[in-house]
Amino acid sequence: MNKTLHVSHDGFISRHQLWSSEQIAAVEKIQTSIQEKNLRLIRVAWSDQHGISRAKTLTIPAFQGALKEGIDFNTGPLFFDTANAIVFNPFVKGGGFDLEEMTGCPNYALVPDPLTFRVLPWAPQTGWILCDAYLKTGAPLPFDSRQVCRKALKELDEKGYDLMSGLEVEFSLTKIVDNEINPELLGAPGSPGEPPKVRPVARGYQYQLEAHNDEIDEILQVIVANLEDLGLPLRTIEDEWGPSQIEVTFAPMRGIAAADAMLLFRTAVKQISRRHGYIATFMCRPSIPGFFSSGWHLHQSLVDAETGENLFIPEVETESLSVLGKQYIAGILKHARASTVFTTPTINGYKRFKPNSLAPDRAGWGVDNRGTMIRVLGGYGDKNTHFENRAGEPAANPYLYIASQIFAGLDGIENRLDPGEASDEAYLDERESIPRSLQEAVDSLSESNLFQNKMGQLFVDYMIKMKENEISRYMTYVEQEKVQDYQNVVTDWEHREYFEIF
Known part of the structure; x- marks a missing residue:
């Protein structure tokens, strides 16, 4: 040949x-x-x-x-x-x-x-x-969401900037007990069948316990070896808060590379795990007793497109972020409600936004504060100064997550927006709340001139209709099954909908 x-x-x-x-x-x-x-x-x-x-x-x-x-x-x-x-x-x-x-x-x-x-x-x-x-x-x-992301990065480049972003991603690893591939369990288009029966790979709630990682070292070694062979810049892998919950971080990447890496990472982990009798899911909160919500924190800074210089380093010692950096996060905070469709695109993901939960419930910012939506890290003289957006879920489309940040951030720069004072009490701050449901987020997106102008009216209308169809199917289930407190309870519908595909 x-x-x-x-x-x-x-x-x-x-x-x-x-x-x-x-x-x-x-x-x-x-x-x-x-x-x-x-x-x-x-x-x-x-x-x-x-x-x-x-x-x-x-x-x-x-x-x-x-x-x-x-x-x-x-x-x-x-x-x-x-x-x-x-x-x-x-x-x-x-x-x-x-x-x-x-x-x-x-x-x-x-x-x-x-x-x-x-x-x-x-x-x-x-x-x-x-x-x-x-x-x-x-x-x-x-x-094409990758083209939408390219458009956002082009706007950055035209202003002399480039995006540096790092991935901090949580997911759940489970062991297959019964694959459930029986004809009567296959479901149909628009009505997913039963996912495989699984069990946790570790018990108990012991944050960053070394013993939990050692229990699953055999599959972790396989995953890590394959990710390194792919050339992905893996940095850490650790046991997270809930049973079977794992967190990984990657070194910062420039431009579209981070979005490409996220797509490849999720694809790789799911395929490798399945070949070894496991299911890795990036669904935010599986409907498995005792499982906790997972997030995707997107670390970001702007750099000079020519020199690579970090443009978020503050100009004076008393500040945590440069003027440009503050304007950028002010734009992200201003458009937080509409952008949540892109950072948290599933019905399931909104069950993570609760007070005092290490997930944000309002659009605020703070200095090294894990309760705020925007957590600023670094400071004067620190070449690694950046912030993380803690509102994302691991099932988010990486191209749309990143594009939404760029378009919102650039709006903050162009209009010289001010994010206000940093918050000391994240869950008591007088800030606009993050949407409590995907429907709330979709309603906000439908009113967003920024995303309609930047992503294109055709694309935004398309995403709204796509999400409204998902919501409609969910609400039909809720009404038929008479689900109580459906905005907080993780339903069987969600587990069928998201557990395997994400």
């Missing part, structure tokens, strides 16, 4: 000038990897609107063609909510999107990004690459 790859000068990618010189140069490295690793298959992946990886697996000759023309990809996944319920009718004019190019569930083009190529250490002779989505005209697909 001829495994030599060539960059075409007359294909879809070249014709529409969709690759940078850096991406073109990276194809040579892909060619070397394919030859040296004797690869047979390449998974060509794309992040859907939920931040879930969808993919086609290509043979090497087919992949060679994809580096010229991209690959055709069915628009079908764009029509579905988190349970594969059809939200839009593709067979009406505009495909339900009010976009002519979407009529009839057509194909669009996925264009591989050569800078994201990896060899998957757990899948024999298999490579992996991320894609950007384009219409057949060569224009970006308006519903």
